Every structure is written in C-alpha cells, then in structure tokens.
Amino acid sequence: MEIEFTRGELSRLRIGGETVTDPVAIIQRLAEVGSAFGIGRHYHVGTSIPGKKGRLAYESPAADIIYEAHRALEKVTLSQAQITGKKPLEEALGALIHEAKMFDPFVDDIKALLASSQRRVSGVCTVRLVQNAIAAVTVSSPYDLLAARGSTYGEVSSAYSGADAAGATLLHGYEQRLYHSVGGAGESQAS
DSSP: OEEEEETTEEEEEEETTEEEOSHHHHHHHHHHHHHHTTTTEEEEEEEOTTSOEEEEEEEOHHHHHHHHHHHHHHHHHSOHHHHHHHHHHHHHHHHHHHTTOTTSHHHHHHHHHHHHHTTTOOEEEEEEEETTEEEEEEEEOTTOTTSSTTOOOGGGOSSSOHHHHHHHHHHHHHHHHHHHHTOOTTSOOOO
C-alpha cells in the first residue's frame, strides 16, 4: 500500500486498485487491513494519574501503520536535529494530554514547533504488511535529503575532501582529547 502525507498530515491511501483521500476513511481502512495482519497489538504496564499501576491490552493497527510510514518519511525529509529534538517534545505533549492538561499553554507551544517541523514532510511511503509486522519499503518526496545534490559521503563525495573529513574529525573530537589529557587516577590517558 502507498500512504501519502502532505505537510505531515495523511492525504491519500492507495491499496490495490482503491484510492482513499478522506483522512478518517484512511484510518478506518488501515485499521481494517492492519487488524487482519495482527498489526498493532500491544500489552502495556503503566502508572495512572493517581499513581496506581495498571495493565492493559489494546489494538492500534491504523496508528502503528501511519506512525511507521510517517517516521520513514521524516527520516529522509528532516534534519537529524529536528528528528532527535522533537522526540522529547512529543513525549511531553503525550504526558500533558494523558494528564488532562491539554489546555496548558505549553501544549500550544509544542504543537506550534511540531507543526513547523512538518513543513517538508510530504511524500509517499510504500508500506508492506506481513503477519504482526510493518515494513516501510520505499519513500518518495520532493524534499528527500538522500536525493539532494552532494548527499553522498565518503570516497565518492564531491562536497568535501579527505582532508576536510580529517579536520572535522579533529575538531569534533577535540573536547574529548582535552578531557582525557587531564584524566585522573584509574582513567585511560589518550594522547
């Protein structure tokens, strides 16, 4: 199946000869198909707001499929700082909503940053389902950083030379070299 996103939002599903464009209908169709493959079955132990531990089982096939396709698209359209920087914010947003604090002003702040991060998350992810597993097979986007000119690295890169790479390695490792040069007893001394 092909799942299309526009600015991070679901915009189209192609499955077999069928095309679905209504986001709610896409979710319903993905839930139907994913459930047949046993996708999204989870068992969770957590702590409720009053502090009681609880155990629950739930099924979220559509959410799991959408998440995997969206994650694969983000990997090729976002910078590494965007990918790692938004994770703690996503967790904070989830915690605030779970704790019924959805009207806290910080929720709006987080939503604004997350919406901004999705400006280039547009494209199509081809997803294959097998029993109990989702595989994002291909991603196509006009903002694909893998396809950008100069995105290759190593010996085949035309964007920088071996001397540039050696200099970058020296600079990025400089603080660690200083740290180890003044190491204490029992610590290794790097020179």
